[in-house]
Structures are given as C-alpha cells and as structure tokens.
Amino acid sequence: MNPERVVRLRIYHLLSLAAAVCVGLMIQLARVQFGPYAPVFEARSHYPLGQVVEVSPARGLIYDRDGVLLAANAPRYYLEIELRQLDGNERVIAGVVSQLLDVPIEDVFGQLTERGKSERMVRIRLTRPDEAAGRWPILVDQTIADVLNGFLADPDAPDLSGMALVPAPMRIYPSGTLAGHVLGFANQEGRGYFGVEGYYDAWLAGRSITYERGVIPPEASLEPNPPAGVNLVLTIDADVQQLVETGIREWIDDTGADSGQIIIMDPRNGEILAMAAWPQLDPNHYGPWLEDEEPEPPPAEAHETESVPVSQQDARVISPAVSAQYEPGSTFKVLVMAAALDAGVVTPDQVFVDTGQIEVGGHVIRNWDGDAWGPQTMVGCLQHSLNVCLAYVSSQELGAGLLYDYLERFGIGRLTGIDLAGEIVGSLRTPNDPTWTESDLGTNAFGQGVSVTPIQLITAVGAVANGGVMVQPHIVRQVVGSQGVYSPGTTVLGRPISAETAATLTQMLAQSLSAETRFGNIAGYAMAGKTGTAQIPSEMGYDPTWTVASFIGWGPVSDPRFIVLVRLDRPETSPWGSVVAAPLFHDVVERLVLILEIPPDALRAQMAAGG
Amino acid sequence: MAPLRVGNVKPRRRHASRQAPWRKQLRLTGGVALPLIIFLVISAIYLAVNAKVANAGREVLSLERELAALERENAELVTRLAMETNPDRMMARAMSLGFVPTAPEQVEFLVVDGYSGEPEFVAPLPSTSSQEEDGLLSPAYTETLGDWLTRLLGGVEAAP
Numbered sequence A: 001m002n003p004e005r006v007v008r009l010r011i012y013h014l015l016s017l018a019a020a021v022c023v024g025l026m027i028q029l030a031r032v033q034f035g036p037y038a039p040v041f042e043a044r045s046h047y048p049l050g051q052v053v054e055v056s057p058a059r060g061l062i063y064d065r066d067g068v069l070l071a072a073n074a075p076r077y078y079l080e081i082e083l084r085q086l087d088g089n090e091r092v093i094a095g096v097v098s099q100l101l102d103v104p105i106e107d108v109f110g111q112l113t114e115r116g117k118s119e120r121m122v123r124i125r126l127t128r129p130d131e132a133a134g135r136w137p138i139l140v141d142q143t144i145a146d147v148l149n150g151f152l153a154d155p156d157a158p159d160l161s162g163m164a165l166v167p168a169p170m171r172i173y174p175s176g177t178l179a180g181h182v183l184g185f186a187n188q189e190g191r192g193y194f195g196v197e198g199y200y201d202a203w204l205a206g207r208s209i210t211y212e213r214g215v216i217p218p219e220a221s222l223e224p225n226p227p228a229g230v231n232l233v234l235t236i237d238a239d240v241q242q243l244v245e246t247g248i249r250e251w252i253d254d255t256g257a258d259s260g261q262i263i264i265m266d267p268r269n270g271e272i273l274a275m276a277a278w279p280q281l282d283p284n285h286y287g288p289w290l291e292d293e294e295p296e297p298p299p300a301e302a303h304e305t306e307s308v309p310v311s312q313q314d315a316r317v318i319s320p321a322v323s324a325q326y327e328p329g330s331t332f333k334v335l336v337m338a339a340a341l342d343a344g345v346v347t348p349d350q351v352f353v354d355t356g357q358i359e360v361g362g363h364v365i366r367n368w369d370g371d372a373w374g375p376q377t378m379v380g381c382l383q384h385s386l387n388v389c390l391a392y393v394s395s396q397e398l399g400a401g402l403l404y405d406y407l408e409r410f411g412i413g414r415l416t417g418i419d420l421a422g423e424i425v426g427s428l429r430t431p432n433d434p435t436w437t438e439s440d441l442g443t444n445a446f447g448q449g450v451s452v453t454p455i456q457l458i459t460a461v462g463a464v465a466n467g468g469v470m471v472q473p474h475i476v477r478q479v480v481g482s483q484g485v486y487s488p489g490t491t492v493l494g495r496p497i498s499a500e501t502a503a504t505l506t507q508m509l510a511q512s513l514s515a516e517t518r519f520g521n522i523a524g525y526a527m528a529g530k531t532g533t534a535q536i537p538s539e540m541g542y543d544p545t546w547t548v549a550s551f552i553g554w555g556p557v558s559d560p561r562f563i564v565l566v567r568l569d570r571p572e573t574s575p576w577g578s579v580v581a582a583p584l585f586h587d588v589v590e591r592l593v594l595i596l597e598i599p600p601d602a603l604r605a606q607m608a609a610g611g
Numbered sequence B: 001m002a003p004l005r006v007g008n009v010k011p012r013r014r015h016a017s018r019q020a021p022w023r024k025q026l027r028l029t030g031g032v033a034l035p036l037i038i039f040l041v042i043s044a045i046y047l048a049v050n051a052k053v054a055n056a057g058r059e060v061l062s063l064e065r066e067l068a069a070l071e072r073e074n075a076e077l078v079t080r081l082a083m084e085t086n087p088d089r090m091m092a093r094a095m096s097l098g099f100v101p102t103a104p105e106q107v108e109f110l111v112v113d114g115y116s117g118e119p120e121f122v123a124p125l126p127s128t129s130s131q132e133e134d135g136l137l138s139p140a141y142t143e144t145l146g147d148w149l150t151r152l153l154g155g156v157e158a159a160p
Helices: A003-034 A038-045 A090-101 A105-112 A142-153 A195-199 A201-205 A238-255 A329-343 A378-383 A387-409 A439-446 A454-465 A499-515 A582-595 A601-608 B002-019 B022-084 B087-096 B145-154
Strands: A050-055 A069-082 A123-125 A127-130 A134-137 A163-172 A209-214 A231-234 A259-265 A272-278 A351-354 A357-360 A363-366 A374-377 A476-481 A484-486 A492-494 A528-538 A541-555 A562-569
Touching: A003 A038, A003 B022, A069 A142, A069 B022, A090 A105, A090 A142, A105 A127, A142 A163, A142 B022, A163 B022, A195 A201, A238 A259, A238 A272, A238 A562, A238 A582, A238 B087, A259 A454, A259 A582, A329 A378, A329 A387, A329 A439, A329 A454, A329 A499, A329 A528, A329 A541, A351 A378, A351 A387, A357 A387, A357 A439, A363 A387, A363 A439, A374 A378, A378 A387, A378 A499, A387 A439, A454 A499, A454 A541, A454 A562, A499 A528, A499 A541, A528 A582, A541 A582, A562 A582
Parallel strands: none
Antiparallel strands: A050 A209, A069 A123, A069 A163, A127 A134, A231 A476, A259 A272, A259 A562, A351 A374, A357 A363, A476 A484, A528 A541, A541 A562
16 A cells, blocks of 8 residues: 555544544533533532631630649540441441440431431431430540541451541530539530630630632642630639538538538639539539520620529529529628728727617517627627617618618629629619618618629628728639730729728627637637628518528738638528538638648738748 | 755755655644644643642641641540549549648748749640641642743732
8 A cells, every 4th residue: 555645544543533532522511511410510510619618726725723724625526427338237336336335226226227218318426315305416535436446447346337436526624523613614516604614605715717628639728727715724723622612512411501602712802712612513514404405695794683582593503603692691791880880970889789679661670589689889799790780770870871872882783793604783772772661771781681692792891801992803814815815903893991991890800700700710810700690581581491601701810811701501400600601611711721821820920020 | 046046946845745755744743743742741740730739738638637636635635634633533642642631730831031932824825826827838839830820921929
C-alpha cells in the first residue's frame, strides 16, 4: 500500500477516535442535562461544594480561689450506628452494648432492626430507657470508649461494623457535691443553669463558629478557632467549703433538721468564702432536682415576689442562698437596733422596762418566753432577744418613716446583685403598700412579716461588721479570657449607718454574745453575733411546731475577716437558734480561723504593737 | 537577481513536498500535537498542584483529628486528676494515713518576716484562644492555578 495512504488512514483513524470520544462526551452531557436523572443533578448543583462545619469552643473551667478545679470538661461518647453498614451483626452489637452498659439486649436489638420504619433513616443514636425522660441517649466514658475502639480495630474481636463513637464534651464536676449549689450545672447541650453556670453561661460557653469547608478535594486549611469561653476563679475556698458542708451535714444529722444553709463572707470586700446548703446537690446528677422538664433560665431582672410561706417552699431549691426567702426572726433585730442607734433615738445604756407585752397597731406582741424581763438596757434587749423591747424601739422610738428608710438602705426588699443566677428580692411591705398595717411596724422589729434571702441578710449585717459600709457580695474573683485577666473589684452598695454606730453595735453584740450565747464564743477570739428563732408562716398562720433556727455572727471583732450565717430549718432536737444554730457557728468558726490563718486576738494585738 | 532567487526557491519547496510528502504530514501532525502536548503538560501541572493541595488537606484533617483526640485525652486526664485530688478524697486519704484535724490549742502562730502568704492563683488562659487570629493557612498553600492566573491578569498582589 502507498505509504502516504497508510499515514493518512492512520490520521483518519486517530481523528475518528477523538471525534467518537467527543461525541460520547456530548451525549453524556446531554443525558445529564436532559435525561431521566436530570432532577437529581439539578438538585445536587445547589448543594455547597464544601461541608458546613460548626466548631464550638470548650466550655470555660471553674476553679476555687486556690486552683482546685470545680468544673471541668471531659469527653463522653454517643454510640451511633450507620445502618447501611450493618451486615447481620445486629445481635453482636446488641450483646456487646448490653453487657458493657447494662442495657436490655432486646432493647438495643430493637433499635438496630427498626430501620424498616423509615427507608431514609441511615444513622441512629442508641438510647436507653429512662424512667423520667422516657428514653435518653447512651453516653459512654473514655474507658468504655477505649474498649469499643479496641473491638472496632481488632478483626478477631466481636464484629461491631457500623458502630461509631461520636465525641461529645461533657461538663464534669470533679469534686462532686462540693459547692454544688454555688456552681449550678450545665446540661448535655452545654447550657448552664442556676448558680455560676447559669449566671455566666454566655461567657463560659464562648461562641461557636460555622464555616464551609471544601471536601472534594479536602481543603488544605486549618479549622478556625472559635472564641473560647472564659475560665473563672471563684472566691470560694474549697477547704472552707468542705468545712461548712461537713459541719452542716453532721448538724443536720444531730438535730434532725429538714434543711440548712451556711454562708461565709468577707465583709470587707463581699467575697463569698463558702456557701453550703443541705440537701446537697451533685451537679453531675442534677436530674432529681428537676421535676418535669428542663428548667428555663431564671430571669435576669428582678421580680417582685409575694411573701411565700416557708412551708410551701421547696426545700430543694437549687440556689437557696439567693432563691429561697424566709422570715429571719431575731437575727433581723441587728438591723432594727442599728437603725435606732444610727438615728440617735436610743443609746446602748438606755433602759426599757419590759412588761412582757406591747400592743402595736392592735396586735399584741410578747417575748419568746412570754415573760416580762423588767428593766433592760438595749444591750440586755439584744442579749435576751426581747421582742417587746425591739417592737417598742421600732414603733415608739423609730417610727415607720425611719425604720423603713433604714431597712431600704440596708437593701431589704432589693436584689444584692450577687453574680449567681436566680436571685429574688424577698418581701418587705412598707407604708406605701396597700397591704401594710401598723402592726407590721411591731412584728418587723423581730423579723416577722418580712422575708429575706440569706444573701440579703448577710449582706445587710455585713455592713455592721464592715464599719457601716455595705459591699456587694460576689462569687467570682477572676475572669480569665483570651483578652487577659479581669478581677472584679469591691462594689460599695451604700453606707446605711455610720462607722461609730457600727462599732457601737458590734460591741453590744459582742457583749451580749459573751454573756448569753455561750456556744457562740470562740476561745481566744472576740465574736459578735445574734441568734434567731423564727416561726414558720403557713396558710393557716404560723406553724405552732416548727421553727427556723439561725445565727449570724462575725469576727474577730477588732478586725472582722468573716461573717457567718447559719440557718437550720425545722430542727427536731430544739427549736431555738441559741441551741442548734449557735453551736454550729462555733464549730465552723473554730476551724475557720485556722484555715484563714487568723491568730488569736492577744497575739494579733501583740503583733500590732510590734511585740 | 533577487526575483530570480525567489522564483527558484518556491519550485524547490513544492518539489521537496512532492518528493517527501511525509514532511507535510509531519507539519500537520505537529500542528495538532503541539497544542495537545502543551494542554497535557498544563493539565498535568494543574493536576499535580491539586493533588498536592488535596494531600495537604487530608493531612490537615488527619492532624486536626489527632489534635482533637489529644485534647480529649488531656481533658480526661485533667478531670481524673481533679477527681483524685478533690478535698473530700484528700481528707479521706489523710485520715487513712493517720492524720487528724488540728485542734486550735495545738496551733502555734509564728511571725515570719517578709512572708506575705501564698501567691494568688491565676487560672490558665482558655484553650484554643491564642491562635484565633491566625487560624488559616497562608494562601501560598491554597492558591490554585486558576487563582494565580486570575491574580496575574487582574494585577492583584497575593496576600503574604
């Protein structure tokens, strides 16, 4: 054959082949564009080329003032099953999960074989039956996850093909119940409720970032770091917290009380050193504290509340120090006497002749023992906690105008602004309220007809301990974020009384404490304090049986470093604050001075004198 | 003389083509093959660059997974350590070793000149907050050939 013809033929063949490929491509393009699967490709064209990824930062950690980790994050894993990858091994997976996690095998097997209900279901998350919630996703810890990952990697192990462990960061509280009421809790979705977790939820959570990432081919870009949540250092001292939690647990056992609280605050700067409540709350297992459903976050703003009888209040309030109000009883006399002294209507040595009863606004007021105590100085009135005397002071000497003016200056009926979620304002009726009667003037003098939260009372009385300056209580000492460290300073709420009045009242209370309430005295340290025994209001009037026994005291008198509020609800062994609450104050303070490294008065005086 | 030379050349070329027709075919083939080769080279380069990017992307994904796993492991260890050293457990262990709480009368206070107590604890910075500003790779690693051409034709300078 002619060589030229051969070459030409070869070229024609080559070009024909290329033309055939081109025609094929065009046919395929036309088929994609207009064929039966055109809608599929049309829909696919609207998909993003990348994968939308949401990156959430780790929730901020919470420490006590000395670095004890109180709230951390640890990985937990959801068990998910890719149903399309199951190849007859459903029974094996069910068996392994059942054995490791104590879930009924038939329950797991049922979940794996239910896919017939929906053809579109391709992946399921295994759940376990739960009495309260119906069904709850199975979460496994690192140890179980390691076992399952070992099975997945080992061809000789039980066939778990299709199983995937999906990490889910979980909030863990390593110290268990310690400071549980202060911390609140974060749920499985990482949302904080109550306490510090609720108040600082947005700061702790940080901010999630959503971005699109190319997957075909994989995009060579690092995952962006979302703004991390802040770490918090609390004012709480874990050692002091443990001390008061141990103390309240033992005293609840000894006195048979229903519930109780202890708060310790530094009156100079409002730092809460400990805040304990019984029953204890373990934030790792907060479920029993929620009745029916996930709680809504408490409103940030103040809301007025009617006086709620203590008997109606749930003893299982998650943050009772700020969310549970009660009638404070005789501990409230500290504020009334402070008002009278500061207004100059009484002096410590002024004598009042106690006849055993007084009528205020048509309401007859009697002493706690029903007796007449005869001539008593104001110190004696406090020492013997005479209702009649204080009702006289409030109604005859102070009058409604001065009394309620001072109580408002002390912040009664207002939020303290403490950085814990769910604070309520308590209840104080004033002459401006239509429900106020003149008899309130008498009963309020000894803490009846007025409701406070424990944090309100300790803040108000803290002003007496701090030379007349009332400071805002706070629970966070440091906020550590990516921008640096922020330390909230001391916030002065006001100066309800003068420094002279505060010093005078402190001496009066120290004198009355040393003379009367022997359990409240601490060897080597001068303390000031006041007992309280409050009746419990109910729908039918005051409960004739049960009381709220309390004690509020501070020290050392010469340089107050702490103020302690002790409250026990419905003690069985004795109704009196002097018998059940004051000894608990004694036990706590006796060790508190050691933890805080406060030398006895004599040694401090010697050191101050340069000895 | 010049027209004569021109007249002499043309007939010689035609003659050469007639004598060796494969030269014409070679020119034709070369004309088709050269663009094809250039196209293939550019495609190969483009493919190589994309393959490198894809490879780097897979490596980044892999490293990120490893990082996440290490962070989870670290978080788990931190939590376990905190559990082992929580005040209740430390108290119980101290008790089991024979320690007892100090009675107030057993405590002796000493004045130590210059000692002002333990330094204040400062919490560590939150994790992952330090790299917030430079979380993405330099465009040098991600710029495609198309991006490069666009930038070149558009006169846009690359980001550092």
